[in-house]
Amino acid sequence: MESAATVLVVDDDKAIVELMRDFLENEGFRVEGALNADEAQALLEQRTVDCVLLDIMMPGQSGFELCRHIRSTSDVPILFLSARGDDVDKIRGLGLGADDYIVKTASPAEIVARVKAVLRRYGTQRTSRDTILDFGGLVLDVGAHEVRVDGKEISLTPKEYEILVLLCEHPRQVFTYEQLLARFWGDVGDKHTVRVHIGRIREKIEPDPNHPEWIVNVWGVGYRFEGTKR
Numbered sequence: 001m002e003s004a005a006t007v008l009v010v011d012d013d014k015a016i017v018e019l020m021r022d023f024l025e026n027e028g029f030r031v032e033g034a035l036n037a038d039e040a041q042a043l044l045e046q047r048t049v050d051c052v053l054l055d056i057m058m059p060g061q062s063g064f065e066l067c068r069h070i071r072s073t074s075d076v077p078i079l080f081l082s083a084r085g086d087d088v089d090k091i092r093g094l095g096l097g098a099d100d101y102i103v104k105t106a107s108p109a110e111i112v113a114r115v116k117a118v119l120r121r122y123g124t125q126r127t128s129r130d131t132i133l134d135f136g137g138l139v140l141d142v143g144a145h146e147v148r149v150d151g152k153e154i155s156l157t158p159k160e161y162e163i164l165v166l167l168c169e170h171p172r173q174v175f176t177y178e179q180l181l182a183r184f185w186g187d188v189g190d191k192h193t194v195r196v197h198i199g200r201i202r203e204k205i206e207p208d209p210n211h212p213e214w215i216v217n218v219w220g221v222g223y224r225f226e227g228t229k230r
Helices: 014-026 037-046 063-071 087-095 108-125 158-169 177-185 191-205
Strands: 006-010 030-034 051-054 078-082 100-103 132-134 138-141 146-149 152-154 174-176 215-218 222-225
Touching: 006 014, 006 037, 014 030, 014 108, 030 037, 037 063, 051 063, 051 108, 063 078, 063 087, 063 177, 078 087, 078 108, 087 100, 087 177, 100 108, 132 158, 138 158, 146 191, 158 177, 158 191, 158 222, 174 177, 177 191, 177 222, 191 215, 191 222
Parallel strands: 006 030, 006 051, 051 078, 078 100
Antiparallel strands: 132 138, 138 146, 146 152, 174 222, 215 222
């Protein structure tokens, strides 16, 4: 997967785009470059890429805004590449759905290694939209948009369904409140918004919603789906 992957590098500094192009192409990647968010969005509408390496501070639309836009339609891996090492920026970037945050003081070799790592993770986690996710008592037919609990089909709202699919596609992975908010509400809302939707899902899939077995709390952080694919 790595040798065939296409990486989109978005940075208003052309020298950085070309530097990353040299290192990534030397490792067998195909590379597309964009100097601003508008160029990146136009390219993403025309071509399929496997990973986005994204600067934060750009003229016009920022990297944060572009990340939010990409996440509204795609789960392509996104790595922020920023001159800013502040924890606040890192938390915000990951909360918007980015897969990694790299400070530009990192060596090009380290950046390439982290691109490879996120692509490996993505390759093992990505689920075909035709896949059946079978956890025994809970089964999701993603292509048919159906959820069954102990053989009985249940009804979920579109947002409840998408949240459940995300959790089931990544068993044992913790999703923070911020990640869920950014992905499904565009940062409009708060932890209570997430709790209400998770509570509704639990009422429909859990044998005892007050003592959940499938979607468990990671206290102070978020939620994790407990299950093993069959």
